[in-house]
Amino acid sequence: MSVGFADAGGGHLVEGIARVVAADGVKVWLEPEQTSTCGGCASAAACAGKTGQSDRRLKARRFAVGNEAGLKVGDRVVIGMSEYALIRASTIAYAVPLLSMMAGAVTAQLTFGSDAAAMAAAAGGLLFGVLVARVWAGRLQESGDLSPHLLRRVGPGEDCHVG
Amino acid sequence: MQELILLIVGTALVNNVVLARFLGLCSFMGVTTKVDTAVGLGMATTFVMTVSSVLAWAVETFLLVPYGLGYLRTVTFILVIAAVVQFTESVVRKVSPSLFQTLGIYLPLITTNCAVLGIPLLNVHDNFNFIQSMLNGFGAALGFSMILAIFAGLRERLALAEVPRLFMGPPIGFITASLLALAFMGFSGIHTN
Numbered sequence: 007m008s009v010g011f012a013d014a015g016g017g018h019l020v021e022g023i024a025r026v027v028a029a030d031g032v033k034v035w036l037e038p039e040q041t042s043t044c045g046g047c048a049s050a051a052a053c054a055g056k057t058g059q060s061d062r063r064l065k066a067r068r069f070a071v072g073n074e075a076g077l078k079v080g081d082r083v084v085i086g087m088s089e090y091a092l093i094r095a096s097t098i099a100y101a102v103p104l105l106s107m108m109a110g111a112v113t114a115q116l117t118f119g120s121d122a123a124a125m126a127a128a129a130g131g132l133l134f135g136v137l138v139a140r141v142w143a144g145r146l147q148e149s150g151d152l153s154p155h156l157l158r159r160v161g162p163g164e165d166c167h168v169g
Numbered sequence: 170m171q172e173l174i175l176l177i178v179g180t181a182l183v184n185n186v187v188l189a190r191f192l193g194l195c196s197f198m199g200v201t202t203k204v205d206t207a208v209g210l211g212m213a214t215t216f217v218m219t220v221s222s223v224l225a226w227a228v229e230t231f232l233l234v235p236y237g238l239g240y241l242r243t244v245t246f247i248l249v250i251a252a253v254v255q256f257t258e259s260v261v262r263k264v265s266p267s268l269f270q271t272l273g274i275y276l277p278l279i280t281t282n283c284a285v286l287g288i289p290l291l292n293v294h295d296n297f298n299f300i301q302s303m304l305n306g307f308g309a310a311l312g313f314s315m316i317l318a319i320f321a322g323l324r325e326r327l328a329l330a331e332v333p334r335l336f337m338g339p340p341i342g343f344i345t346a347s348l349l350a351l352a353f354m355g356f357s358g359i360h361t362n
Contacts, residue, residue: 069266089205096212099261104216104307111303116170121230121299128223128303140264 023160026081027068034073036085071156082160087153098139098146106135173304180308183357186284187316188350190291193284197320198342202328207321211314215307217257218285221250222306225289226299246289284313320349 024036077083110131115124147153186192200210225246233239262269288309292302323345332341 092205093208096209099264100212100216104219108219108303108307111300112173115300124299125223125227128299132220136260136264143264 021084021086021157022154024083024085024154026077026079026083029073029077029079032073033070034077035068035070036083037068038085039082069154071153075156075159077156084157084160085154086157087155094146095143098142102139102142103132103135106138107132110134173300176301176304177308177311180305181312181315182353185312185316185353186288186309187313188346188353190284190287192287193282193313196282196284197317197346198339201317201321201324204318204321204325207317208314211310211317213257214282214285215310215314217250217253218288218310218313219303219306220257221246221253221285222289222292222302223299224249224253226292226297226302229289229293242290242293243286246286249289250285284309316349320346323349 023039025039026034027037028035071085075083107128108131111124111128114127115121117123180186184190187194187197196210196214201207228245228249229242233242233245238245258269288306289302292305295301295305297305324342327341327345336344
């Protein structure tokens, strides 16, 4: 394990490659490279899904981490996040608002028996779920559970299809 | 209540969107190389498919039917789905930038998933009401996510198996998918929509 890089530990990690786009003495800003979701597809050039890799979207996904490893602009590193964190992030972002919306709609439908009431309750439930997700995600962000960790520098011949 | 539960079970298992209706096959073959990717896309698709079903029902009921615009249904539903994806992306980005960094990659892929369009169209075809449309969308998305995760697990094992050279890659993937579809035919005695 190189100095300044996180220990992967025993858990399974989701890995990806990121490039250093800015650095100061304390932090580096990383931009994720194209991942295996689109990069390996023979239809990548024609696929609308490739729009997810446009410069604007990649810039929006930039994030900062500590620079204990002494990285410079242009360096490529492997970043990792635990599989559990990914599933938890998915649950917070999607399952909480969705279940809240459905619970509201079904309850209103069974209580009032009208589509209008169910629609209003679904909208209210969705809003409530988004607020709960916001609070929950904020707590996890403060604890650092959702942050990717630097694992190692990209080795020779290592492309984006890692992990 | 029992009818609603049966609707979800029937859509998820019996009339599975991938293995029985053959929708969303691009994602099914393209995003199932790793379980974590499959789970991420599955969760995002579940959200978008359910919300799209709800909004498509509202557009159909309050706009297309009263004004006799049924011939614009497919185009309108595509717009609704694209709007839901953009809305979801914006909300996730505002709610938590760290969540967006983790999950944002999967959202654009959903706009190209024909299953997300197919379910609202099937809801209209079956004359579902608001709750039925929502639960049918949720059940279909649940079935889609489940199949994605199961198939990704199988393909991760296949990657370590000794496969004859001619069958490596997509051929053995399709053979595995057909066996999975045969297995799911076992659910056909439970309930049909």
